[in-house]
Amino acid sequence: MNSKPSGLSFKLVLLGDGRVGKTSLVLRYVTNSFSEKQEATAQASYLTKRLVIEGVPITLAIWDTAGQERFHALGPIYYRDADAALLVYDITDDDTFIRVKNWVKELQQMAPKNIIMAIAANKSDLVRSKKFDVQEADSYAASIGAKLFVTSAKLGSGIDEVFLDVATRVLQKKRSLLSTDAYTDWKGLKGCF
Numbered sequence: 001m002n003s004k005p006s007g008l009s010f011k012l013v014l015l016g017d018g019r020v021g022k023t024s025l026v027l028r029y030v031t032n033s034f035s036e037k038q039e040a041t042a043q044a045s046y047l048t049k050r051l052v053i054e055g056v057p058i059t060l061a062i063w064d065t066a067g068q069e070r071f072h073a074l075g076p077i078y079y080r081d082a083d084a085a086l087l088v089y090d091i092t093d094d095d096t097f098i099r100v101k102n103w104v105k106e107l108q109q110m111a112p113k114n115i116i117m118a119i120a121a122n123k124s125d126l127v128r129s130k131k132f133d134v135q136e137a138d139s140y141a142a143s144i145g146a147k148l149f150v151t152s153a154k155l156g157s158g159i160d161e162v163f164l165d166v167a168t169r170v171l172q173k174k175r176s177l178l179s180t181d182a183y184t185d186w187k188g189l190k191g192c193f
């Protein structure tokens with residue numbers, strides 16, 4: 001009797017090089033906290049965040065993976081049934097952008113077809129000039145059907161935006177797989193999911 005509608009659950013995986021700020025982005029998003037001394041993730045950690053989009057309650061099941069190379073082979077465990085991937089790089093370190101491109105290649109070959117992707121250019125607070133160059137990353141993101149967001153886990157900027165974008169696009173994709181009538185029923189019956 002007391003059970004509340006659980007809504008939908010979307011699985012999101014964060015991928016990217018070590019130290020780029022994946023855990024920091026998730027912790028800022030879920031607990032609004034930040035640590036200068038965030039410890040490296042071993043294997044992966046899991047957190048959830050609830051949100052409502054277009055009246056639909058959604059639980060984001062967030063898998064924050066370990067970026068250190070020695071954990072690379074674990075990637076498929078987390079992305080193989082993911083709805084979305086958030087690829088993170090450190091805006092001050094070009095090598096970490098190359099690592100994003102490698103992850104994208106792997107996802108295109110191994111992940112579910114049409115997985116939703118977004119790229120976070122993190123640590124924007126470390127760049128002095130206001131006009132830092134994300135043009136290359138921006139056009140790369142467009143070329144793979146992803147969106148680029150400039151973020152700072154430290155300052156808390158760009159973070160709600162990137163998670164909301166990903167969740168909204170997953171919802172749109174799921175909705176487009178259903179006919180309009182089915183979607184209306186689906187919303188009406190959402191407590192059953």
Ligand SMILES: Nc1nc2c(ncn2[C@@H]2O[C@H](COP(=O)(O)OP(=O)(O)OP(=O)(O)O)[C@@H](O)[C@H]2O)c(=O)[nH]1
Nearest residue numbers: 019020021022023024036040041067123152153154
């Ligand atoms: N200045 C600044 N530092 C950040 C930001 N995000 C993370 N950091 C710092 O960067 C370091 C690494 O952050 P993590 O969140 O642990 O990075 P990670 O990608 O989860 O690393 P792994 O778990 O090893 O894959 C920590 O010292 C953070 O405090 C940011 O936006 N700005």
Ligand SMILES: [Mg+2]
Nearest residue numbers: 022023040041
């Ligand atoms: Mg981590």
